Amino acid sequence: MTDIPKTQWAQVFESHNGPLEYKQIPVPTPGPDEVLVNIKYTGVCHTDLHAWQGDWPLDVKLPLVGGHEGAGVVVALGEMAGQNGRVKLGDHAGVKWLNGSCLSCDFCEASDEPLCAKASLSGYTVDGTFQQYCVAKAAHVSIIPKDVPLDAVAPILCAGITVYKGLKESGAKPGQCVAIVGAGGGLGSLALQYAKAMGLQTLAIDAGDDKRKMCEELGARAFVDFSKSSNLVEDVKKASPDGLGPHAVILLAVSEKPFQQAADYVRARGSVVCIGLPAHASLKADVFSTVTKMINIKGSYVGNRRDGAEAIDFFARGLINAPYKVAGLSELPKVFELMKAGKIAGRYVLDTSK
Ligand code: NAD
Numbered sequence: 001m002t003d004i005p006k007t008q009w010a011q012v013f014e015s016h017n018g019p020l021e022y023k024q025i026p027v028p029t030p031g032p033d034e035v036l037v038n039i040k041y042t043g044v045c046h047t048d049l050h051a052w053q054g055d056w057p058l059d060v061k062l063p064l065v066g067g068h069e070g071a072g073v074v075v076a077l078g079e080m081a082g083q084n085g086r087v088k089l090g091d092h093a094g095v096k097w098l099n100g101s102c103l104s105c106d107f108c109e110a111s112d113e114p115l116c117a118k119a120s121l122s123g124y125t126v127d128g129t130f131q132q133y134c135v136a137k138a139a140h141v142s143i144i145p146k147d148v149p150l151d152a153v154a155p156i157l158c159a160g161i162t163v164y165k166g167l168k169e170s171g172a173k174p175g176q177c178v179a180i181v182g183a184g185g186g187l188g189s190l191a192l193q194y195a196k197a198m199g200l201q202t203l204a205i206d207a208g209d210d211k212r213k214m215c216e217e218l219g220a221r222a223f224v225d226f227s228k229s230s231n232l233v234e235d236v237k238k239a240s241p242d243g244l245g246p247h248a249v250i251l252l253a254v255s256e257k258p259f260q261q262a263a264d265y266v267r268a269r270g271s272v273v274c275i276g277l278p279a280h281a282s283l284k285a286d287v288f289s290t291v292t293k294m295i296n297i298k299g300s301y302v303g304n305r306r307d308g309a310e311a312i313d314f315f316a317r318g319l320i321n322a323p324y325k326v327a328g329l330s331e332l333p334k335v336f337e338l339m340k341a342g343k344i345a346g347r348y349v350l351d352t353s354k
Pocket residue numbers: 044045046047048050158159162181182183184185186187188205206207226252253254255257258274275276277278300301302303339342344346
């Protein structure tokens with residue numbers, strides 16, 4: 001086994017929008033039901049930007065080490081963490097947004113653990129994966145097969161699980177058409193791939209030629225550029241296979257407007273699944289057409305442990321190939337700037353050794 005150092009590199013902030021400090025901090029010690037994961041790569045999710053900016057109505061731990069898409073190697077086990085044999089020293093493991101939950105409330109018992117009132121959130125209510133050594137509950141880390149590359153799999157730990165779950169929640173059936181709103185971003189690029197693997201047709205909505213090109217390469221049947229369209233609702237309907245609109249809409253955008261448009265172009269009997277979390281935003285839909293078109297509008301929030309294992313299995317079987325760029329952990333501020341400006345097509349993954 002590798003020796004565990006006393007200190008490590010991490011990205012830490014003490015106040016919202018305050019300096020992101022790349023510095024040495026102590027390596028944490030896992031509690032009895034926790035494991036210590038030597039994070040090799042971590043994705044950067046827009047949620048990490050929300051946490052830094054403090055724009056959600058949910059308190060953030062401060063000072064904070066952000067990050068919740070970590071992939072690495074298990075280097076220590078708390079006294080009870082290895083008891084059921086699920087996690088072993090040397091296993092490759094993923095640290096997710098859901099760092100832990102109580103495992104005994106109504107929601108946990110029904111495997112809806114993201115809804116647990118006592119859930120701890122990586123890189124939000126507990127320190128996350130923007131560090132070289134991260135602690136997580138043994139019951140919640142994802143096991144990653146050893147032949148799967150840790151850089152490419154990192155974004156699956158949040159983005160992949162979330163869109164896979166959202167697509168299941170949409171109820172769309174193989175052959176049907178799903179609109180992916182925010183298709184050019186991290187969640188969007190993976191949604192295009194999971195949808196394809198699940199036998200669905202996709203219609204991508206985002207802006208700019210880079211994102212158009214990426215979405216087309218990822219299998220979208222059409223791309224609607226929201227920055228150029230003068231009638232988005234009509235353009236989306238027209239781009240659906242029979243002109244009646246997509247069977248489902250997966251909303252991943254980081255602005256409010258698309259949340260007001262989706263019910264207008266979704267097909268009758270269709271569903272609108274809200275996943276993106278733009279700050280201070282509300283949902284709005286016309287009551288008359290929601291009723292007479294029998295539209296289902298719902299939220300979807302990450303996934304449970306099984307969704308995580310399934311999402312990783314799709315990836316391990318080679319079905320999910322979305323582009324990502326690698327930067328050093330020290331370069332997080334630059335990645336946040338690009339993300340704020342909407343300039344990232346796909347995902348950024350950070351190498352914690354740089
Ligand atoms: P991202 O920045 O990589 O991608 C967001 C995309 O939305 C960008 O490509 C942007 O151009 C696009 N966009 C902005 N306005 C749009 C519009 N009007 N129409 C269409 N597209 C538009 O972000 P991400 O990491 O993919 O995260 C997306 C959102 O999902 C964030 O708010 C994040 O916090 C949230 N999220 C939710 C969950 C959950 O469980 N519900 C999980 C992870 C992330």
